[in-house]
Every structure is written in structure tokens, then in C-alpha cells.
Amino acid sequence: MTMIRLFFLVLLPLALLVPKAFAQSAPMLKPVVTVAGDLVTLGDLIAGAGTKAEIAVFRAPDLGQTGIVPADDIIAVAAAHGLVDVETSGIGKVAVKHASRIVTADEMLPLLSQALADGAALEGPDALAIEIDPAFANIHVPVEADGAIRFADAFWTENQGRFDATLIVRRIDGTDERRQLTGKAVETAAMITAARALERGTVLTSNDLRIERKPKAAVRDGQIDDAMLVVGMEVRRALREGQAIRTGDLSEPVLVKSGATVSVVLKTGGLTLTAIGQAMSDGKNGAAIQVMNTQSKRVLQAVVTGPDQVLVQAPRTIVSAQK
Incomplete structure (x- = not known):
């Protein structure tokens, strides 16, 4: 008799746990739902919907959007399809998001x-x-x-x-x-702009320039779209960073300064001679200037060919034919 009573007392706590186990498998409302399709099913909204899971009950929100459904509406539509005793756990509304690719x-x-x-x-x-x-x-x-x-x-x-x-x-x-x-x-057009603030007299290199595209309607006369036309030119006025560079902003750089020591190349016939001279005036590329030979003190007419470099062409001697 004592053994039966003890056995009964052991089984009783286990029996008390059975209803809770069944309760855990009961249909339960989800607070947040994400769906991929255009329709929302009972299985999307309620965990443990069983054979009713595939029944579509609502349309999904627009792609990427989230809609709110009152819990009472879900419980009512579930009951209409024979799914009852849904545990809400105090949930008053369910958020339904329609998943999408953006x-x-x-x-x-x-x-x-x-x-x-x-x-x-x-x-x-x-x-x-x-x-x-x-x-x-x-x-x-x-x-x-x-x-x-x-x-x-x-x-x-x-x-x-x-x-x-x-x-x-x-x-x-x-x-x-x-x-x-x-x-x-x-429509846009390419234009050359200043990559940094440029002071007057700056001789431009590729690092000073940037190619930008601006609305074509904003392009003004003289604006430049080819960096090769700008490199080596001298800025005639100060330019701010990002300012478009126009032909009027540039001039040929002064390659020879008045009083500077220059390399003089003298070409005569098939001979090429070199000497040291002193420039008598400023000169840009291709400009004709006077240069004094520092040894003979003779003043020569020369053409600027590069930085501190000039060329002197010896005059041709024309011999007339004897009659």
C-alpha cells in the first residue's frame, strides 16, 4: 500500500506537466512577420497553424513596406477557417513586412x-x-x-x-x-579647371590641372578641354581652385629674363657652335631678342628656343654669278 502511494505521488507532478507541454504546441500569434510573396498566409501569422498554414488571408503590403494588422482581425479570420484557441500572449497587433531587393x-x-x-x-x-x-x-x-x-x-x-x-x-x-x-x-562638356589656387605667373604642369564635366549650357567662349594645350603655359592672373581655365587666362611663359645668362647656339653652314651670352631683354618661346656674347662683347640677334637658351643663325653669303 505504501509503495502504491509513493508511486502515485511521483506520477502526480509529471501529470501536472502534461497540460503545459500541450500548451506549448498550441497555435501562437507572431508579433513580427516577413513575407516574400504578395499574399500573407495563416502560417505566416501564426506559429503551429498546422494544416491551415497555407491558407492565404491578407494581401501583403507593397514591396519593401511594413503594414500593421490588428491581432483581433487575425484571430477572427483564423477562426473563420477553423483555427481556434490561438494564443496571443498579449500581442495587440502584428507587423507584416514585404521583403524585397532594393x-x-x-x-x-x-x-x-x-x-x-x-x-x-x-x-x-x-x-x-x-x-x-x-x-x-x-x-x-x-x-x-x-x-x-x-x-x-x-x-x-x-x-x-x-x-x-x-x-x-x-x-x-x-x-x-x-x-x-x-x-x-x-548634356555636359569637358573643361580644364585649376586643381589648386594658382598665383599669377605660375607655369602650369599636369598636377595643376583637373578635367571636369560641366553642363554644356554653362560653357563659355575660350574655355579649354585639352590639358596638352595648357601644360607649360603661364597664368596671367590668379585663379581659384575649381575655376575653369580660359585661353584669356594664359600666355606663353617668359623663358629668358633680361640680364640672365643664356646658352647661345650658333649655327653656320654645317657647323654648330656654343657660347655663353647675356640676354638684353625678356623673351618668350620663338621671340627675337638681343644677346651679348660675354667674351667678345658683340651683340647678336637671337631667337628664344627654351629656358635660358637662344639660337643664332649666321647670315648666308650669296655669291652672284659672274657674267
């Missing part, structure tokens, strides 16, 4: 620029400055659309400064997801 503006711009340039027969993707309308800066597509992106039907309207194009994203099943987008686009 195609960002940074991802789109290189391919979009190329597509618009090709469509307009422009020189390259940098030929247009593009700004995607805010509504399309981040485009949501289904998570199944995980393939590469491309653009079709890309058109630029020059007089309006607008574009429209179709974004195409390949889905897992091989089909395409398509989205229209619009924005602003203006």
Missing part, C-alpha cells in the same frame, strides 16, 4: 548613363549629367529578382532635359521584372 541609384547610374548615351549617339556615359527622380532613387523588386540589371527603351529629350527608361531585372525563373523610371539629364 536596386539603388548608385547601382543604376553607370548602366543608365551608358544606355542614354547610346540612345542619343553621344560620346560616352559621361556626356550626360543624370539625376533620377526621388520616387525612383531606390526601386524595390521581388527577392526572386536577384539577377543582373539592365536598361531598355532609354530616351533622352534634350530640349526638356528629361529622360525615361525601363529597368529590367532577371528573376530566378528566367523571366524579367520591369520598372519604369524617369529623371533629369543635361
